[in-house]
Amino acid sequence: MFSNPVHRAIVTYSDSSTGEIKVRIPALAGVHDVVSLSKIGRSAYNGSWQVPAIGEQIVVTADDPNLSNIFWVQTNPVTPTSTTDIEADVAGLTTDVAGLSTDLSALTTRISALESYRDAFLLGIFR
Numbered sequence: 027m028f029s030n031p032v033h034r035a036i037v038t039y040s041d042s043s044t045g046e047i048k049v050r051i052p053a054l055a056g057v058h059d060v061v062s063l064s065k066i067g068r069s070a071y072n073g074s075w076q077v078p079a080i081g082e083q084i085v086v087t088a089d090d091p092n093l094s095n096i097f098w099v100q101t102n103p104v105t106p107t108s109t110t111d112i113e114a115d116v117a118g119l120t121t122d123v124a125g126l127s128t129d130l131s132a133l134t135t136r137i138s139a140l141e142s143y144r145d146a147f148l149l150g151i152f153r
Contacts, residue, residue, distance in 0.1 A: 032099060035086045037078045045075035047098060049086065054093065064097040072110065 035049035038060050047063040063086065068075065078084050078098075089095040 030087050030089075032085050032087045035084050037080050037082045037084060040077035040080060042075050042077050043073075045070060045077065047077055049084065049096075051086065051096075061093070061096055064095050066095070066097040067100065068098065 033051050033053050035051045037047060037049050039046065039048035041047075045065050045068060048060050049063060050060055085099045086096050087099050088097070
């Protein structure tokens with residue numbers, strides 16, 4: 027009976043655009059043997075896959091003792107931020123900056139007018 031043992035694996039390759047992950051499993055193979063992981067339990071989110079960084083240690087397991095389907099056991103999967111949300115935030119911030127720029131321009135004009143009144147007062151034009 028196969029009991030799905032888990033193993034430590036070291037990531038040797040990862041690609042967030044395809045979801046591909048390759049690892050070395052020191053306990054199972056030679057030091058230089060690399061295997062590709064299945065995409066079981068993972069999927070792209072807005073065109074991007076969550077993948078571990080190269081060199082990171084992850085936990086993997088397999089469906090059978092022949093290791094025909096090795097997959098990543100994610101203990102705390104993180105959902106990537108939606109690029110649509112980021113684009114909406116950028117658009118909102120851009121609008122805010124434009125509004126602040128308009129406000130700053132109006133304040134600069136008002137300060138200039140007040141300085142003119144001050145200068146006129148100091149020159150004695152207003153008595």
